[in-house]
Amino acid sequence: MFKRFLSLEWKQFSRSSYFEKGLAIKILLILGALYFIACFGVLGVAAFFMIQDGFPNQDPLVVVSNFLIFWFMADLAFRFFMQQLPVMNIKPYMIIPIKRKTVIHYLLGKTTLSFFNILPLFFFLPFSIVLLVQGYPPLNVVSWFFSMLFFTISLNYLNFLLNKNNKFFYVILSILAGLVLLEYFEVYPISESAGTFFYTIYQKWYAVSIPLLLMILLYRRNYKFIRESFYLDDAIRKESQEVSSTNLGFLNRFGDIAPFLKNDVKLIMRNARPKQVMLMSFLFLFYGLIFYTQDTYRDMPAFLAFASIFVTGGFLLSFGQLVPSWDSEYYKLLMSQNIPYRKYLESKWYLMVVAVVVSFILSTPYLYFGYKIYSMIAAGALFNIGLNSFITLYGGVLNRVPVELNVKAKAFSNTQGFNPTQLLIALPKMAGPMLIFYIPYKFINFEAGILTLALSGILGLVFKKFFFNLIEKVYQKGKYKTIAAFDEKK
Incomplete structure (x- = not known):
């Protein structure tokens, strides 16, 4: 037996989109x-x-x-x-x-x-x-x-x-x-x-x-x-739950992407797995304490740049890497609507940007370690907004593993929503800022490294339209493969 x-599992694997x-x-x-x-x-x-x-x-x-x-x-x-x-x-x-x-x-x-x-x-x-x-x-x-x-x-x-x-x-x-x-x-x-x-x-x-x-x-x-x-x-068996409505009218100011933002906020508020990601992203704020409190790392500034990305990029790295898997349970319905794909992607981007800004504000106590450390965190926040956010969205087209929103004790359901491809996607998000900072730091000084890291993020914002056009084409091209992959969980 x-x-x-x-034999059956090999056929399932070989015939799947993976x-x-x-x-x-x-x-x-x-x-x-x-x-x-x-x-x-x-x-x-x-x-x-x-x-x-x-x-x-x-x-x-x-x-x-x-x-x-x-x-x-x-x-x-x-x-x-x-x-x-x-x-x-x-x-x-x-x-x-x-x-x-x-x-x-x-x-x-x-x-x-x-x-x-x-x-x-x-x-x-x-x-x-x-x-x-x-x-x-x-x-x-x-x-x-x-x-x-x-x-x-x-x-x-x-x-x-x-x-x-x-x-x-x-x-x-x-x-x-x-x-x-x-x-x-x-x-x-x-x-x-x-x-x-x-x-x-x-x-x-x-x-x-x-x-x-x-x-x-x-x-x-x-x-x-x-x-x-x-x-x-x-x-x-289906469990019946009492549903409560939430007034998110303040998001209407975002115009056409407001419905998507409301949907994501409700998804985070009502489901177990997104709540876990929110908690994890908050814990990322304390990541800098591992590096900034050790004299050893002060002699290796590239690792300080690595830590600075994590301090403000917790939500971006944890929530963003599972786009569009968060919507896997209703992705087919979403894609059948007469809505621009660009608006869907922009809503995810704005959500990550807001999270980076909030994380940066909450990181203010890092001023205790000096202006150099805090300026590096600020440069890391700009890099997260201007480049890491686009890299994360671009990598999402390779992530076709469905996510079960309400994670419970089910022995036969895959609730991880993780695949090794994400490790490859994560490499430029982690190694990139270290390299961008280290080269000018090595040949000029510490401030030059921070300025270069910050300017790289600003440059990404300048070419925002170009990046969105590129990402939209990639998502459109792989849309039907993604739909088929999400359907496989059923």
């Missing part, structure tokens, strides 16, 4: 994956000797064990925001004689083959081989390697629960935040205690049963969680 599932994406993007994604695999592999081989040189009086395995807790915490955080969980359309299987447990086991088995599970192995496997070459007991090394494998797969199943149930997310987030605070304020040495635990797993080979048991328990919890919703009535 699993072979039949694989299969028709540009060959160049596919090649870049493959090269990116190979690059990270190579980096992890080299690090796995070199880590033992690097630690041996840096900490000559310590066992390299002990040092690695002390850092494993942070490795797994970072892995879980990266998975939560980046991993797109595999899903399948289960409704057709509910009305034919296929056992529910077969479909559920297949779905969970798919998650195990994720790139996020395979990538860490390219560190742990070479590192384990080096340990064997260096004379470590084979049985202990093998048990330690499989323990790391089981912990990695456990994170995969834990991430499945976090993405599908908000209760799990808040509980785990509270635990992780508590551990970080205990370590940061030196209340309790979490890294040392965790390092002792991981090293004990190496010393006592039979301790491999602990991560194995954890993996099995999380697998069973996922199985139970999915099975509880695996009913046809649950799949087709």
Whole structure:
């Protein structure tokens, strides 16, 4: 039966619009994956000797064990925001004689083959081989390697629960935040205690049963969680909700684009996923504290420019990257109306511009770090308005992943709205301002770098009409492919 599932999903994938994406993007994604695999592999081989040189009086395995807790915490955080969980359309299987447990086991088995599970192995496997070459007991090394494998797969199943149930997310987030605070304020040495635990797993080979048991328990919890919703009535049931009207008359001053702006504001106010994005964009305001409070970054101004983009560009980067996916549930209806596509795009642009301006006003307390930092934030805001906003809209035509607006605990629905193409789109938005600032800074001075960054944003506003004409043509050309891609979720 699993072979039949694989055959059906391959046909679904090969016949979908995603299969028709540009060959160049596919090649870049493959090269990116190979690059990270190579980096992890080299690090796995070199880590033992690097630690041996840096900490000559310590066992390299002990040092690695002390850092494993942070490795797994970072892995879980990266998975939560980046991993797109595999899903399948289960409704057709509910009305034919296929056992529910077969479909559920297949779905969970798919998650195990994720790139996020395979990538860490390219560190742990070479590192384990080096340990064997260096004379470590084979049985202990093998048990330690499989323990790391089981912990990695456990994170995969834990991430499945976090993405599908908000209760799990808040509980785990509270635990992780508590551990970080205990370590940061030196209340309790979490890294040392965790390092002792991981090293004990190496010393006592039979301790491999602990991560194995954890993996099995999380697998069973996922199985139970999915099975509880695996009913046809649950799949087709519609929830009735009381709808309240909102007066947004003040937006009428924007003329023809006012209806679109009202629609976007209501979308943000009434739905779960856009509210999450709003919260995330607010948290971006504090991103500068990571860089501006460290003397190390003051000697690397290019990274300060990178931080300045994020301080005012939180909403633009998080909400803007999912245009037009936010409207996926009614995109076909929207495109069937007698409305100019230009107005639809302008409404998204004005929404992002207003968000950047509000973020800049809220960033005023950064004056505490001096006028240079605040002027860089101002230059970053101009760059976001004049160039990043257009780059974001242009990249939206490549983003054809539908978004479910009300994210709830559904085991078989893809609510991530994320695809790896967005990483490629994000490169010019992040690397561009660093390069624009750094070149004049290197050859002239700091103020020249800020002025160049600000002028690049102003130049983008000057050529606003040209950019909109270009973006409109691209959207018009790919309109029907986008409609077909959004329809696939049904």
